[in-house]
Amino acid sequence: MVRLLVALAIAAAGVAPAAAQGPPPAIETPEGGAAQAAASPIAPATQAPRAPQAQQDTREAEAIRARLLSRLGRTEEALAAFAALLAKYPDDLALRADHVELLLDSGFTDRAEADLARLLLVDPGSARVRRLQARLEIDRGAPQRAAEILAALVEESPDDIGLRADLASARLAAGRWAQALSVYSDLLERSPDNEDWRAAHRDLLAGYAPxxxxxxxxxxxxxxxxxxxxxxxxxxxxxxxxxxxxxxxxxxxxxxxxxxxxxxxxxxxxxxxxxxxxxxxxxxxxxxxxxxxxxxxxxxxxxxxxxxxxxxxxxxxxxxxxxxxxxxxxxxxxxxxxxxxxxxxxxxxxxxxxxxxxxxxxxxxxxxxxxxxxxxxxxxxxxxxxxxxxxxxxxxxxxxxxxxxxxxxxxxxxxxxxxxxxxxxxxxxxxxxxxxxxxxxxxxxxxxxxxxxxxxxxxxxxxxxxxxxxxxxxxxxxxxxxxxxxxxxxxxxxxxxxxxxx
Missing domain, CATH: 2.40.160 (Porin)
Incomplete structure (x- = not known):
């Protein structure tokens, strides 16, 4: 009886009894058999489910690892890591967008198109998704369509210099060199010390000069x-x-x-x-x-x-x-x-x-x-x-x-x-x-x-x-x-x- 009271007190305090205390006493079941205390309502509780914050931290850690593999050029490992993550978290749109970006970087245009179509159905207004769509259009040989998408994004976010740089590249790929030159001129006014844009502007002037x-x-x-x-x-x-x-x-x-x-x-x-x-x-x-x-x-x-x-x-x-x-x-x-x-x-x-x-x-x-x-x-x-x-x-x-x-x-x-x-x-x-x-x-x-x-x-x-x-x-x-x-x-x-x- 004393041992039963001690077990109740420990359970109420939320602490599992030490293993050194030996096996719990047998308790008579209605069938007359003996069962271990592990099956009893007063047995030590099993480990509680992982908290939502811990799950989120694990997901972020796995996603960071997949992105790092991509940055390091270990494409096959990165693709495998993203595939495993998407199998566990199929509704994570940011994760799927990262996967599309990796596929485009690696030249897997067809696979990227399938994932991107799913993103466009779920969140067609996302700026990042539309930017990825513009990249896909360039890879598919439709730079003019890409330029139209990026031009709309620039109107929505006129202070995003990176978007303007993408627009200049798309217009140049579409053969609209004068429009690309205008965008690069605008970029240099905003950021005159950017050597990449200055070089692109100079090359355009040289390439299309009489x-x-x-x-x-x-x-x-x-x-x-x-x-x-x-x-x-x-x-x-x-x-x-x-x-x-x-x-x-x-x-x-x-x-x-x-x-x-x-x-x-x-x-x-x-x-x-x-x-x-x-x-x-x-x-x-x-x-x-x-x-x-x-x-x-x-x-x-x-x-x-x-x-x-x-x-x-x-x-x-x-x-x-x-x-x-x-x-x-x-x-x-x-x-x-x-x-x-x-x-x-x-x-x-x-x-x-x-x-x-x-x-x-x-x-x-x-x-x-x-x-x-x-x-x-x-x-x-x-x-x-x-x-x-x-x-x-x-x-x-x-x-x-x-x-x-x-x-x-x-x-x-x-x-x-x-x-x-x-x-x-x-x-x-x-x-x-x-x-x-x-x-x-x-x-x-x-x-x-x-x-x-x-x-x-x-x-x-x-x-x-x-x-x-x-x-x-x-x-x-x-x-x-x-x-x-x-x-x-x-x-x-x-x-x-x-x-x-x-």
């Missing part, structure tokens, strides 16, 4: 030489339209050979080109040229486009109709022309490897007759062996295939001749050196083996790129190839480009 472009090309072959100068002006006439116009002058000299006298041709070509920047990633362009030779002109139509996702893939497509043929020089007096389609593709495969692919098809005519067809295909990889400023060393394995098929019976097939076929493998090495900020020098060499002709050739090049001022840039290239592009023999190529912004 400019003069001058280029020179000299090509020396065994029996011919080419000298071409081009001067053009390029300027934007709207947020998405630009115009390039100017003239090209070419002088082509052919030495005497096989009873044919030497001659020199002069061709003046007025040209105009119009570009449409559909989005920041997609460019379309079209142009006309009027090469004039001996007061006789012919029209060349040029069409093209370019795609650049800004991260991994770039692609360009060029087409020309009735393009004048100047190489070989013998084609000029025979009024040689060609129709051409060229496709170039590059893709970053890893941080250290970039792959390139090239294809071109050409159809030749001369003196009003069909001359023949040619195609070429090439591929190469640029493998960075060393990439630590100021030095970069790149290994370039490559292959090249080309075939020319003349039309049977054409009397001009011997006067305008090309190499019939080349199956080439090559290996090159390129060394780049940042001599000074804005001054880069590159030298390289490539060995080629033509499997079809069983011949070996070598190519060396040197290049200098110099940003003389922020508004003046120059590029000079020299290339020497022991196997020319026409009938073999050494070729030397010299090009120079000058770009002046104003």
């Amino acid at each position: 400019r003069l472009l001058y280029s020179h090309l000299s090509l020396y072959q065994q029996q011919a030489s080419h000298h071409v100068d081009e001067l053009t002006w390029k300027g934007w006439v709207g947020e998405q339209w630009w115009v390039r116009a100017g003239t090209r002058y070419g002088q082509y000299h052919q030495q005497a050979s096989a009873g044919n006298p030497a001659f020199t041709e002069h061709i003046v070509t007025p040209l105009v080109e119009v570009g449409f920047q559909a989005t920041r990633r997609l460019l379309l362009r079209a142009g006309l040229e009027e090469p004039v030779r001996h007061e006789t002109a012919q029209t060349t139509l040029r069409l093209g486009g370019a795609f650049d996702d800004g991260r991994l893939v770039t692609m360009t497509l060029d087409a020309a109709v009735h393009e004048i043929v100047t190489n070989p020089v013998a084609a000029i007096p025979l009024r040689g022309t060609r129709d051409r389609v060229t496709l170039d593709l590059s893709r970053r495969l890893t941080d250290w490897v970039v792959g390139f692919a090239h294809y071109e098809y050409r159809h030749y005519r001369a003196s009003g007759e069909e001359l023949g067809n040619a195609w070429e295909a090439a591929g190469r990889a640029e493998v960075a062996l060393w990439r630590s400023p100021p030095l970069q060393v790149t290994l370039i394995p490559q292959l090249f295939f080309e075939e020319y098929t003349p039309d049977a019976g054409s009397p001009l097939r011997d006067q305008i001749a090309f190499i019939r076929r080349r199956d080439m493998l090559g290996m090159g090495l390129l060394v780049g050196w940042e001599v000074l900020p804005g001054l880069r020098v590159q030298v390289g060499s490539t060995g080629h083996r033509d499997l079809h002709r069983a011949s070996t050739s070598w190519e060396v090049l040197g290049e200098v790129r110099w940003r003389i001022r922020r508004w003046v840039e120059m590029r000079v290239l020299y290339n020497r190839n022991t196997d020319g592009s026409l009938l073999g023999g050494t070729e030397q190529l010299f090009t120079a480009n000058l770009e002046i912004l104003y």
